[in-house]
Amino acid sequence: GTGSAVGKTTISTGIMKALQDENVQPFKVGPDFIDPSYHTIATGNVSRNLDSFFMDEFQIINSFERAMKISKANMGIIEGVRGLYEGISPISDIGNTASIAKALDAPVVLLMDSRSLVKSAAAVVLGFKALDPDVRIEGVILNKVKGPRHFKKAKESVEKLANVPVIGGIPRNEEIAVEERHLGLVPALEKEKINRNIELWGNIAEEYIDLDALKDIMKTSDKSALKDNKGKAIESMEEGNNYGHRVDLSIHEDEFNREHNEAINLEVTNGSKPGELWKTGNKAPIKIGVAIDEIFTFYYKETLESLEDNGAKIVPFSPYKDDEIPDVDALYIGGGYPEVFKKELSENESMLKSINKFHNEDRPIYGECGGLIYLSESIDGLGMVNAIPYSAEMTPRVQGLNYVVARSNRDNLISEEGDIFRAHEFHYTKLNIDNTDDLVFDVLRGRGVLNNMDGVSVRNTLANYIHIHACSCPNFAYNFTKNIAELD
Structure with missing residues (x-):
């Protein structure tokens, strides 16, 4: 996402639910326990955490591959944390979503709260692209659009000025908000009605997101690049460089x-x-x-x-x-x-x-x-x-x-x-x-x-x-x- 509170959990979980028949393995960036509980219900597969503060690059790759193998999944969907580049440091990538995307050579779909944004939406996307060219931003979903006219304008702006396809526009809808508690979102096991909520989120994803375009973006993942990254990580570990476990x-x-x-x-x-x-x-x-x-x-x-x-x-x-x-x-x-x-x-x-x-x-x-x-x-x-x-x-x-x-x-x-x-x-x-x-x-x-x-x-x-x-x-x-x- 472009930041916190842009709708990552509801939209990510909705996409997972909409693609449930594809056998999705869900993941969550960061240490959170609650979001993964929604993913697990939506997909039927246990959601895993990927975290570059907890894990070195090898552990990130191996954890991802291990989970995919256990669930025999056809695709993996990773919900990010906060803004794409937000981690524990204002400079490094430790703990952020970008570090996971780079380790796995995973394409990024950027979710943006587009209220009151048209041309500025393109500026936001351009900024995210320019900050780290190694992060592949391959799609954008505009959340909280005012209506069809607003969506059409913002979509044109992002696609023509930032050269990134917009694959969805979610209208403003208070119904899809979820109850919060002192530790974040209310855990799924505690809410008897959560299945109905997830069903709603899945229906919204099916209606307002081009899921075929999303699946095409997933296919851009390069397995050879993942293998190369894993080899480099193991080689570095053998040389005694536990580089992923350093923090200033x-x-x-x-x-x-x-x-x-x-x-x-x-x-x-x-x-x-x-x-x-x-x-x-x-x-x-x-x-x-x-x-x-x-x-x-x-x-x-x-x-x-x-x-x-x-x-x-x-x-x-x-x-x-x-x-x-x-x-x-x-x-x-x-x-x-x-x-x-x-x-x-x-x-x-x-x-x-x-x-x-x-x-x-x-x-x-x-x-x-x-x-x-x-x-x-x-x-x-x-x-x-x-x-x-x-x-x-x-x-x-x-x-x-x-x-x-x-x-x-x-x-x-x-x-x-x-x-x-x-x-x-x-x-x-x-x-x-x-x-x-x-x-x-x-x-x-x-x-x-x-x-x-x-x-x-x-x-x-x-x-x-x-x-x-x-x-x-x-x-x-x-x-x-x-x-x-x-x-x-």
Whole structure:
């Protein structure tokens, strides 16, 4: 898109729905959990995240190819994030959509909010083309057009002055807007009527977008270029250049007020070999209970797959609906909206007691964000698991919204002392903790739980605000499964 709030999620999901019979594999640029849930419902294939902050170029290409192979998809559709060039830096491509397009040699269809734009629409497209000639902008969709006359004029302007075909014009329609919540769009699993909304978005895409032209644009992807890019990435890794995992922290000094603002580049601790997405080697037959229901939905598919690649069997359970945890060796409680459903969770006392007992038996538990506050003593005064002996509360303002670089300050459930990894944080809650004694991660970029630290470690439970992706912490699954197996 040309920016945020131009309609990327509704239009992208609508296109995916309209092309569902073609067997579409969906992707989302960036760390977001919610948009992919819409994609998954629209296509029937699990949407994957592609992120050049989390992943080096090889991981981007391999993740894309792996997903296409698993779903046996005929086409891949990638929803971008914010503006095409927006990432963590005003200069580099780290974390932006353009970096993904270049790594995959994928053509870009630019979505533009065209309200009050005619000739200026061409100027916008020309600017996007000129900024980086390596990004192939092959089509434009004009969103929020006033009517046929407006669309005709803006289309002519873009096609004649910017030399890019306009393949769609979506009229202004408040009906296609989706409800928002404090973490962005409301997650699809939470909305009973989402199927009807996605059906509407698909109908709009069929009516107002030239889908045949879109498919022709997809065919311009060069598989040989993708193969070349992958070869260069592996060659660079073999030479020891983990170039995709470098970030200059100095440009964030004003935002994060660091005492150590010198320009430094940090490499992720990478136990995997060139050609691997993450470290493997464990084959112990362990079972990990993963909290998956209407409340806990925030998991990266690759992270679960990395656990399976290291011998784990994933056993889903619901902290909301089930009476107790299943017969497992460890628990993984991811993010979601426990603060919204705190009453329902607090009333399931048998589940709370079951997890607390598991914790007090020193069984391994790992929690992220929503999992952290569910494992806490209470949320806004309502009792929770009480494995983490601090209370949590909802606040009216964002407490953390960052890409994160963290370093382990001691051995723990998922990493070893000195390990460096990347992650993401986004939360409105805060943990009422007044000391850093139990915090095992030094947060070099981001906020964390307290004083730029995260990862509350109590007994054999570890919980943090940061979300980890298997590609940004390649040792995660290996260490987690190894530590679980060693307890048996």
